[in-house]
Amino acid sequence: MTTPAPTALTALTALTALTALTDGLDALLPGLRELYRDLHTHPELSLQETRTAAVAAARLRAQPGWEVTEGVGGTGVVGVLRNGDGPTVLLRADMDGLPVLAATGLPYASVDRAIDRDGNDVPTMHACGHDMHITCLLGVTALLAQHRGAWRGTVLAVFQPAEETAEGARNMLDDGFAERFPKPDICLGQHVGPFPTGVAVTRPGPLMAASDSYRVRLFGRGGHGSSPESTVDPVVMAAAVVLRLQTVVSREVGASQAAVVTVGSIHAGTKENIIPDEAELKLNIRSVDPVVREKVLAAVCRIVQAEAAASGAPKEPEITPLNAFPLTVNTADATATTIDGLRDVLGEHAVLTLPQPINGSEDFGLFGTELGAPSVFWHFGGADPAAFEGLDPEVLATRGIPAKLPMNHSPLYAPLQDPTIELGVRALLGAARAWLADGE
Secondary structure, X not given: OOOOOOOHHHHHHHHHHHHHHHOOHHHHHHHHHHHHHHHHHOOOOOOOOHHHHHHHHHHHHOOOOOEEEEEEOOOEEEEEEEEOOOOEEEEEEEOOOEOOOOOOOOOOOOOOEEEOOOOOEEEOEOOOOHHHHHHHHHHHHHHHHHOHHHEEEEEEEEEEOOOOOOOHHHHHHHOOHHHHOOOOOEEEEEEEEEEEOOOEEEOOEEEXXXXXXXXXXXXXXXXXXXXXXXXXXXXXXXXXXXXXXXXXXXXXXXXXXXXXXXXXXXXXXXOOOXXXXXXXXXXXXXXXXXXXXXXXXXXXXXXXXXXXXXXXXXXOXXXXXXXXXXXXXXXXXXXXXXXXXXXXXXXXXXXXXXXXXXXXXXXXXXXXXXXXXXXXXXXXXXXXXXXXOOOOHHHXXXXXXXXXXXXXXXXXXXXXXXXXXXXXXXXXXXXXXXXXXXXX
16 A cells, blocks of 8 residues: 655645644743743752753643652653553753853853862853753643644653763663663654754754863973983873874864864973973864764774874873763654755755754763664754845855854854744644644
8 A cells, every 4th residue: 555645735734733732832922031031040060950950840730641750760750641552752851061151241141150070160161052942842742732622742841960971861761761761763863053043954864063071190200390311201191192183084084084183281390490290281183974983993002002102101191981972873764854944944055955964962862772773963053133134045054054153052152032932842743743743
């Protein structure tokens, strides 16, 4: 038996059902704006999201029909809304903030601080938009609960901790997620970014890079700054490593391939006239091809060890993994269905197909991989469209965003409240509705 081709009538039926689901969104928006400002004011670091999780759980319990489980994988929250026979759709939002000092000047900017896992007192900020993700998902869950006659199936609302450290999805899965909750037929997730509001970007296949982070300890022999000949200087050793690492991508990775090697932290010594005993580097590697990844990782290890040997280090360096994000891959046919849902709410020309993966990383893909379900992830805009005036959408897809716009993780990054909250709710709801069955 063949499946009938889509007709104008079936498309109209789906769009009518989607319109029914969004009825009442305008009334929800004031409360969602208040929620967003509260979350933005009180960010929490990875695996410390106790207040944020409690807010999400309380909001979910206040919506009729949701079964709410807290403490999944530490601070994770999972809501289940069962509404008859139909597909099971997983919707995910991450919750953690970053150790960044806010410089946005917003009246609701965070002034909170926290103790990180290394015992340091640090500022905290939602510099990656996870507060927007929580807000949008709670808007979607409210509308799904209000309009259960417009759809059938089961929805899993997943509020995930520790995305920034690549621990949260793994922790939730290791906490018996597959046994405790219904198996999803599709996993969906979205991320706000510095694209124009009203625009979404995605692609089938690899969407976001794999990421590997390491701590490197280089060992020297300390002494007085006036007598460097009696020492082995780990500062010079570290400088040589940093410079040499820049050749990995430029000289060992092909022009048609993609990789990034970044040294984001370097620390050594306490005083200008003391040569220290050791230096520490923290570095990050991005790749979109497993073969290239292995090649780059091997080159990094080779260079670190060789520079230490060339400097006469008294012992070999230590290279310790910090975290690892998998490659985020969108299932091809599922991406097409999801794009249709996004276009239903954002418009035919507002959903752009990226020609190549984004170098940012995510752990969202673990849900689909571990649970045996297709998954689709996309980015939606949170920036003022005026900043893109005169820029053709195709240029945006191929060349990226204007350099003047603050990126995620910047102390200046903050998506517009309006219309980003409304459009983020509509986008996630449209994508979910593309998978849920029609109502009675």
